[in-house]
Amino acid sequence: MTSRVVNRAAGTNGSDFKHRERVAPHYQMSASLKSEVRKLNLVHLLIWLLVAAQVTVSHFNLVSHDTVSMPYQWEYPYLLSLLPLLCSSLSLPKNNISYLVISMISAGLFSVAPLIYGGMEMFPVAQQLYRHGKAYRFIFGFSAVTVMYLIMVVAVQVHAWQLYYMKKLLDSWFNTTQEKKKK
Secondary structure (H helix, E strand, O other): OOOOOOOOOOOOOOOOOOOOOOOOOOHHHHHHHHHHHHHHHHHHHHHHHHHHHHHHHHHHOOOOOEEEOOOOOOOOHHHHHHHHHHHHHHHOOOOHHHHHHHHHHHHHHHHHHHHHHHHHHHHHHHHHHHHHHHOOEEOOEHHHHHHHHHHHHHHHHHHHHHHHHHHHHHHHHHHHHHHHOOO
């Protein structure tokens, strides 16, 4: 049975903890940024699965085109946005700067660029819908352009936050690498 009396070294009052090692701030930041990037990668994967499901269902005629319409042209290059997702996922475990840079560049090319193109591609259809109330494409009874714009709004936010956190993570890793080289 242990006693409740703490055996303390003579001459100390318990406030001598400041000498102990602490985790460096850039390692703490790296861990928290990795966590955020992982969460955003998960949301990106969910958005990608929605777009892939719509493309797959419409091309293989699994349901009628009245239920799920044909995909817009921007959805095909957006399917390549799986590449930056994989690169960022591969970069996180071992702090691989190269994969993170490839992920950031390819995110702009395969994620953000198709979304910008899609916004321009669907704009005339959205104008027609809101001016005249006519929709010709539907996804489960809802206007396809409305559904896809909602997905695009979420996707733009996710990709913007991904790029922001990956840039901060890259800075954190790069500073760590430079500090090691100086020693």
